[in-house]
Amino acid sequence: MKTAVIVFPGVNCEHDVVHAIEALGGEADLVWHRETDLSDFDGVILPGGFAHGDALRTGAIARFAPAMDEVIRLAGESRPILGICNGWQMLCESRLLPGAHIANRDMSFICKFVDVEVMDTNSVLTRSAEVGQRLRIPLNSYQGNWVDPTHSGRIVLRYINDPNGSQRQAAAVTNAEGNVVGVMPHPERGTDELLGSIDGNILLESFLHSLVPA
Amino acid sequence: MTTTQEPVHRLLGMTDDEYQSVIRILGRDPRPAELAMYSVMWSEHCSYKSSRAHLGRFPTEAPWVVVGPGENAGVVDIGDGWLAALRIESHNHPSFVEPYQGAATGVGGILRDVFTMGARPIALWDQIRFGPLTEPMNRYLFKGVVSGIAGYGNAVGVPTVGGEVEFDDCYSGNPLVNVMCLGILQREQLVLGTAGVPGSIAVLLGKATGRDGIGGASVLASSSFDDESQSKRPSVQVGDPFEEKKLIEACLELYKKGLVVGVQDLGAAGLSCAISEPAGRAGVGMDVDLDAVHTRESGMTAPELLMSESQERMMAFVDPTQVDEVLAVADKWEIDSAVVGEVKKGGTLSIKHNGETVAELPAASLADDAPLYDREAVRPEWIDSLWQTESKIEITNEATTLLELLADPAIGSSAWIHEQYDHMLFLNTVVGPGSDASLLRIKGTEKGLAVSTDGNGRLCYLNPRHGSQRLVYEAALNVAITGARPLAIVDNLNFGNPENPEVMWQFKETVDGISEAAEALDIPVVGGNVSFYNETEGLDIHPTPVVGLLGLADPMPKSPPRLNRAGAGMEIWEVGPAASSSQAGSALQRVIGNALSGRPTEPNPETARKVIELALDMAHNVPVLHDISDGGAAVAIAEICIASGVGADVVLNNPFSEDPHRFLAVFAPGKFDLSGDLARRLGTVGGDHLIINRKSIDLSEVLSTWRDAIPEALTG
Numbered sequence: 001m002k003t004a005v006i007v008f009p010g011v012n013c014e015h016d017v018v019h020a021i022e023a024l025g026g027e028a029d030l031v032w033h034r035e036t037d038l039s040d041f042d043g044v045i046l047p048g049g050f051a052h053g054d055a056l057r058t059g060a061i062a063r064f065a066p067a068m069d070e071v072i073r074l075a076g077e078s079r080p081i082l083g084i085c086n087g088w089q090m091l092c093e094s095r096l097l098p099g100a101h102i103a104n105r106d107m108s109f110i111c112k113f114v115d116v117e118v119m120d121t122n123s124v125l126t127r128s129a130e131v132g133q134r135l136r137i138p139l140n141s142y143q144g145n146w147v148d149p150t151h152s153g154r155i156v157l158r159y160i161n162d163p164n165g166s167q168r169q170a171a172a173v174t175n176a177e178g179n180v181v182g183v184m185p186h187p188e189r190g191t192d193e194l195l196g197s198i199d200g201n202i203l204l205e206s207f208l209h210s211l212v213p214a
Numbered sequence: 215m216t217t218t219q220e221p222v223h224r225l226l227g228m229t230d231d232e233y234q235s236v237i238r239i240l241g242r243d244p245r246p247a248e249l250a251m252y253s254v255m256w257s258e259h260c261s262y263k264s265s266r267a268h269l270g271r272f273p274t275e276a277p278w279v280v281v282g283p284g285e286n287a288g289v290v291d292i293g294d295g296w297l298a299a300l301r302i303e304s305h306n307h308p309s310f311v312e313p314y315q316g317a318a319t320g321v322g323g324i325l326r327d328v329f330t331m332g333a334r335p336i337a338l339w340d341q342i343r344f345g346p347l348t349e350p351m352n353r354y355l356f357k358g359v360v361s362g363i364a365g366y367g368n369a370v371g372v373p374t375v376g377g378e379v380e381f382d383d384c385y386s387g388n389p390l391v392n393v394m395c396l397g398i399l400q401r402e403q404l405v406l407g408t409a410g411v412p413g414s415i416a417v418l419l420g421k422a423t424g425r426d427g428i429g430g431a432s433v434l435a436s437s438s439f440d441d442e443s444q445s446k447r448p449s450v451q452v453g454d455p456f457e458e459k460k461l462i463e464a465c466l467e468l469y470k471k472g473l474v475v476g477v478q479d480l481g482a483a484g485l486s487c488a489i490s491e492p493a494g495r496a497g498v499g500m501d502v503d504l505d506a507v508h509t510r511e512s513g514m515t516a517p518e519l520l521m522s523e524s525q526e527r528m529m530a531f532v533d534p535t536q537v538d539e540v541l542a543v544a545d546k547w548e549i550d551s552a553v554v555g556e557v558k559k560g561g562t563l564s565i566k567h568n569g570e571t572v573a574e575l576p577a578a579s580l581a582d583d584a585p586l587y588d589r590e591a592v593r594p595e596w597i598d599s600l601w602q603t604e605s606k607i608e609i610t611n612e613a614t615t616l617l618e619l620l621a622d623p624a625i626g627s628s629a630w631i632h633e634q635y636d637h638m639l640f641l642n643t644v645v646g647p648g649s650d651a652s653l654l655r656i657k658g659t660e661k662g663l664a665v666s667t668d669g670n671g672r673l674c675y676l677n678p679r680h681g682s683q684r685l686v687y688e689a690a691l692n693v694a695i696t697g698a699r700p701l702a703i704v705d706n707l708n709f710g711n712p713e714n715p716e717v718m719w720q721f722k723e724t725v726d727g728i729s730e731a732a733e734a735l736d737i738p739v740v741g742g743n744v745s746f747y748n749e750t751e752g753l754d755i756h757p758t759p760v761v762g763l764l765g766l767a768d769p770m771p772k773s774p775p776r777l778n779r780a781g782a783g784m785e786i787w788e789v790g791p792a793a794s795s796s797q798a799g800s801a802l803q804r805v806i807g808n809a810l811s812g813r814p815t816e817p818n819p820e821t822a823r824k825v826i827e828l829a830l831d832m833a834h835n836v837p838v839l840h841d842i843s844d845g846g847a848a849v850a851i852a853e854i855c856i857a858s859g860v861g862a863d864v865v866l867n868n869p870f871s872e873d874p875h876r877f878l879a880v881f882a883p884g885k886f887d888l889s890g891d892l893a894r895r896l897g898t899v900g901g902d903h904l905i906i907n908r909k910s911i912d913l914s915e916v917l918s919t920w921r922d923a924i925p926e927a928l929t930g
Contacts, residue, residue, distance in 0.1 A: 009463075009548055010456050012371025016641050019657065032546075050369040053456025109364050109634045140636050142368075189638050194655065 001211040003028040004041040006071070008062045011049030011086060013188065020188035021045075024201060026208045033065040042211040043080035043124075044071050046087025048140065048186060058101060058143050059089035068094055080124040080210040081180045085141050088173075088182025096180045097173055099148030105165030109142040113196065114185055115160040116171045123156045123174040124210035125181040125203050135199035137190035139163060144184045146170050157183065179210070222246075226253035232585050239579050247565065247572040250517035251580060254483035255490065258746055261584035264712040265744040268725045272732065272739040278701065279738050286330040286407055286479060287397070288740025290702045292766050295401050296656065298663060299333040302394040302704040302762045304745040308450045309391040313358025317342075317391050318366035318453040319427075322525050324395040325372060326479035329462050330528070332405040332469045333397025336640055337654055338367055339667045340377035340393050341706070341760045345386025347623055347927040352381075355389050357928070363393070364634040369455035370462070374635035375643050376652040378667060381624050382804070385671075387750035392706045392743075394667055394762040398656060403469045409492035409500060409557045410475035410531045416489065416500065416555035417540055420461045420527040422510035423485070427451030427523030457526035457549065464547035465528060473536050473543065480527035486520045486580070488529040489555065490563060493577035500577065502555035504567040516567040531557065591722050592715035600676060604812025607802050612869050613909035615806065616852060617919050619845045619870070622805045626923020644774060650692040650841040653767070653774055662770030666692035666763050669708075671756030673799040673814050678720045678757045680816055681799075682727030684874050687822040689763035690735055692841050694826045695877060696774050697833035698765030703732055705742040705761050710754025712746045720757035728759065734819035735826070737763070771834045777857035779837035780880045782900040786854075786864055788847060789832075789893045790825050790876030791818075793868040801844040802870040815873045824892065825875045838880035846870035847896070848906055850878050852916055855904050861913050863905040864897030 003021060005028050007014050014030055021028040028045070031038065038044065052061040062068065068090070075081045075096050083091040091097040104110055118126050118133040129135075135157075145165040146153075157172035164184075172183035183203070190200025223233040226249065236244050236252050244252065258264060274282040280297055281289035287301035305320025321338060328335045340363050345352040367374045372395070409416070427450065468474050476496070478488045485507070493500050504519045514522075532540050537553060544551035558564075565573040609615055619625050632647035644662060645653035651666035666689040674681035690700040705728055710717040732739055748755040767774075797803050798812025832839060838858075842850045848869035855862050879886070880899060888895075903910045 009460050010369070010371075012459070012639060016639065019641060049371060050456065050459070053369065053454070053459075055456070108361075109368060109636075111368075111636050111638065112629075112633045138638050140368075140638065186638075189641065192641065194644055195638070195641060 001027065001042045001213060002040065003043045003045055004031040004038050005029065005045045005047055006031050006033055006067050008033045008051035008065060010051045010053050011047050013048040013084065013186065016188045017045055017047045020191040020204055023191060024204055024208060031067060033062065033067045036066045036070065038067065038070040038074060042213060043207065044074060046083040046090050048085030048087060051086055051090065058086060059093040062090045063093040072096065075180050078177060078179050080207055082125060082207055083182045084186055085184055088184060089143065091180060091182045097175060097182050098150045098153045099146050101143045102145045102147060103143050104145050110163055111140045112138065114139045114163055116157045116185060117160055119158050120154060120156045123178040123181050124207050125172055125183060126156045126206055128206040128209055129202050134160065136197045137185045137187055137200045139185045141184055146173065156181065223249060223253065226250065227257060228253045232256060235583065235585065239583055240575060245572060247516040247520055248575055250521050251486040251573060254486050254521050255580040256584045260483050260487065262744055263585045264587050264589055264746060265721065266586055267588045268722055271725055271729045273729060274738050274740065276738040279740055283739065283741050286327045288702060288704060289331055289404065290740060292661060293768060294659060297399050297401055297404060298764060299328050299331040299397040299399065300394065300702065300704050300762065300764055301327045301741050302392060302706045302760065303327065303743050304706050304708060305391045306389065306708065306745050306748055309359055310355065310389055312450045313355045314362035314365065315450055315452050317359040317362030319451045319525055320391055320393050321363055321366040322453045322458050323481045324393045325370065325458060325462065326481060326528065328395045328397040329465055330407065330477050330479045331397065332403040333399040334466055335372045335395050335397045336642060337396050337652065338372055338374040338393060339665060339762065340374060341667050341669055342377065343380045343382065343385045343390040343758065345383055346381050349386060350930065352386060353928055353930065359389065359391055360631055360634055366453050366455045368636045370459045371639060373637050373639040373643060375637045375654065376647045376665065378669065379624055379628065379631060380669065380671065382671060382756065384755045388748050388755050390708050390748065390758060392760050394704065396663065396665060396764065405469055405474060405477050407478040407492050407495060408476035408531065409496045409498050412498055412557050412559045413534055414475050414531045414557040415534050415537050415553055416502065417530045417532055417537065418507060418527065418552045418554045419464065419530055419544055420549055421454060421457045421524055422508045422550060423519060423522050423524045424510045425514065425518055425522060428518055428521050451523045451525050453525050460547045460549050461526055461528060464543055464549050467543050468530065468540060473540050474530045474532055476531040478529045480529060482523065484520065484522045490577045490580040492531060493563060494581050497561065499558040499560045499562040500555050501558055502563065502565045504565060506552050506554045508550050508552045516572040589712050589718045590715040591718040593719050594716040600811045601813040604798055605803060605807050605809035606797060607806045611909055612848060612906040613911045615870065616848050616906065617911065619801060619805055619849055620852060620916065620920040621923050622801065623924045623927040625801060625845050625849060626920045630924040645696055645776060649777060651696050653696040655770060660769035662698060662767035664693040664696040664698035664765040664767060667760060669758055669760035671758035672804065672810055674724065674759060675756040675810065676799045676812065676814050678723035679727040680814060682724045682759050683731040684817045685759060685761040686728055686731035686735065687817050687874055688841065688843060689761045690737065690826055691829060691877060693763055693765030694829040695833060695839040695841060696767060697771040697830065698767035699830060700735055700737045700763055701766045702740045702764045703737050703761055704740060705759055707742065707744045708748055708755065708758040708760065709746050711749045714754060717754055724757055724759045728761065735822065775833055775836055775839040777838060777840060777854050780854050780858035780860060780899045782860055784880050784882050784899040786851060786862060786896045786899060787879045787888055787893055788876060788896050789828060789879055789888065791821055791873065792894065793871035793873045793876065795868050796871065796873065800870065800872045817874045821875045825877065829877060832879055832886060836879050836881045836886055840878045842876040842878060843872060846872055847878065852904060852920065854878065854880060855913060856917050856920055860899055861901035861903045862897060862899050865907055866896060869906055
């Protein structure tokens with residue numbers, strides 16, 4: 001079973017995501033954003049970073065990449081799609097998830113460990129976790145403040161202490177079916193005791209367990 | 215270009231004598247483009263004309279040095295086929311004129327220096343210095359610089375894992391912004407800044423050339439500031455981290471595919487430097503066609519094209535059969551590229567614009583024939599009177615004094631700064647910002663790389679020789695505390711006006727000091743940077759050398775010492791010589807007394823070696839090791855208590871002494887044998903109060919005072 005990690009010019013977490021997936025026994029390939037066929041893959045991760053330098057709006061240009069047409073198609077086939085940080089912003093721009101992201105409440109970039117609580121386990125990011133479980137993983141964003149005028153997003157992770165003003169303290173949101181998830185903190189950065197936490201493992205394991213053969 | 219009757223060469227920052235040298239070399243008057251090239255290449259910033267005579271004293275050789283000073287970055291062997299590339303640079307003058315872009319382009323420039331060598335940049339460190347935050351202008355500069363570092367570093371995708379900040383009156387009107395970068399590479403990917411053999415093709419990669427940063431090196435960084443400085447804003451370069459990110463990935467792919475003979479980045483002096491230095495190093499010439507350079511505005515003149523410091527550009531020298539492949543890689547990463555020249559036999563650079571020859575000169579003359587000044591150096595008389603009148607602060611209550619120190623923005627928490635920087639990318643940051651040294655793992659190996667950057671303008675003002683020695687010893691001890699053996703030094707020498715003999719004396723003393731300490735510890739200096747003219751309205755900054763020191767832990771300790779690993783019942787020990795009562799140059803003098811005087815305690819090479827060896831041994835066995843520096847043992851213990859969330863009860867003689875060669879060790883009783891006169895037990899960990907000499911403070915007050923130091927200072 002294989003995950004596509006899509007590389008847009010300007011993203012920077014692609015190697016970290018592959019490293020974390022492989023450390024958990026999964027298989028992940030880097031796929032250039034101009035790729036037009038993802039049918040060999042069982043799931044997709046859109047990694048964090050600054051695709052197209054955040055020009056216009058975060059994720060606004062990435063949304064038009066050929067690979068995103070495939071991501072939308074696979075999402076429609078119920079395959080697991082995970083957007084981390086900038087990847088979540090792309091999922092919002094692609095209308096796979098509701099809402100949009102604006103600058104953090106305090107108008108500054110935030111890079112630090114945050115505590116989140118699992119709110120809902122019916123998603124490809126949280127199915128191996130338990131409701132109420134607390135996890136410590138690093139946040140790393142300037143535009144992490146999620147707003148959703150439709151109130152249709154289902155929150156699967158919530159910040160314990162609101163760091164950025166995100167609506168309903170949402171740290172991760174899924175669609176109705178639970179197969180498309182956007183998460184602002186970086187699970188791949190919480191996968192090694194030496195680096196301060198292994199709480200991200202349960203989230204990435206959830207994703208890997210959600211993969212079914214294409 | 216002339217707006218007054220002043221001759222053009224003087225407007226370009228060139229003296230009359232230097233202009234005569236150009237005429238001698240060419241055998242005729244220079245054409246405008248030639249004069250432009252000599253003016254930037256012979257600027258203080260590019261030619262090191264005031265410092266070069268002294269820099270040869272640095273020890274630069276060791277069996278593990280692969281590339282020493284003179285290339286774009288130093289490179290050392292870290293074993294098993296891996297190399298590390300490191301470099302430090304300043305962007306002081308641009309950061310004063312435009313703090314966000316000045317700091318941002320400083321980050322961009324240092325990254326290019328490192329990936330020019332074939333390395334992937336894996337981490338950045340920033341050393342920033344400002345006037346006191348009580349002044350609105352200093353708050354504006356401080357916030358602008360931090361945003362610029364964050365804005366560029368985060369977006370370009372290289373973590374900023376540490377650094378240091380200092381506030382002092384002498385940096386009001388002349389902030390210092392230094393940045394260090396570390397990269398790693400496999401030995402076979404090493405690339406040098408050579409133009410290769412005749413027939414090689416010069417391909418210019420990256421952002422289009424514009425009129426930004428024209429004369430940035432010669433106009434901005436090579437003269438002092440006055441009322442006119444703000445009018446120099448057009449000389450500041452503008453950064454684009456997205457272009458740089460694509461350029462990094464494109465270059466790394468070119469190296470991996472073996473498609474380049476040599477590479478040179480376009481930094482200070484732009485195209486002038488990127489064609490002349492590689493040609494000079496290879497002993498070849500080059501034909502260059504300026505019409506081929508991709509530009510973002512029309513009508514640029516030849517001097518403008520040659521002097522522009524537009525960012526995010528690289529010059530690759532390529533075998534003629536591989537040009538198409540190189541252009542295809544550039545195309546994939548969506549960066550612009552242009553074939554601009556061809557390497558020729560002989561040593562002549564021949565440059566055409568609009569079909570006409572605009573420059574024809576010996577390539578090597580731009581570097582090799584640069585002026586060299588042995589400027590007058592005089593020991594200042596005021597040093598003796600400062601030494602004889604040490605201002606002593608009377609301590610009546612250690613607890614109150616400690617809180618005053620912790621509330622200082624240079625001593626309190628750096629979280630306001632480092633939480634704006636991505637410091638975790640690449641999953642290597644084992645020990646990150648807010649510690650003595652950063653420790654990065656190298657995935658797939660047992661190795662760890664540690665870096666400490668240290669400067670102390672106040673100590674160096676009172677004694678540049680001993681002050682700079684102490685920087686080397688402190689940085690070496692800091693990396694040893696993580697379990698890493700010191701391997702290489704890069705230094706950034708920030709000084710005032712070199713035409714002032716007292717500044718020149720400070721500079722010479724500093725070079726000697728760093729050299730002596732580096733020799734004592736057998737650490738080569740593999741690169742550096744000199745920034746002169748840090749002077750505004752005739753006031754020079756303190757001599758401020760910054761030492762960046764790389765260490766190798768092989769193997770890395772299984773659980774490296776950390777500040778947050780202290781637990782109730784553990785003992786706190788001080789290792790190193792017992793503290794004297796000297797307060798010369800200390801944080802205590804600055805924060806409490808607003809003074810700077812006295813004769814700082816002399817470092818001792820033998821003691822330095824002993825404590826470093828002891829720290830290296832303890833790093834594999836002890837949960838907490840912490841250097842004693844600003845604010846002395848009292849502040850160091852407070853930092854351990856804050857990080858570990860537990861109190862302590864200690865007895866300290868001279869609790870705020872900053873004497874050298876000392877560190878703290880915290881461990882369970884009997885876990886490590888520290889008998890002998892080089893160590894002493896200070897007390898124990900436990901409770902929810904920090905008690906120093908029976909004066910007690912609630913830990914929550916220690917924490918909030920320390921945490922709010924910068925935010926409080928920024929409220930004005």
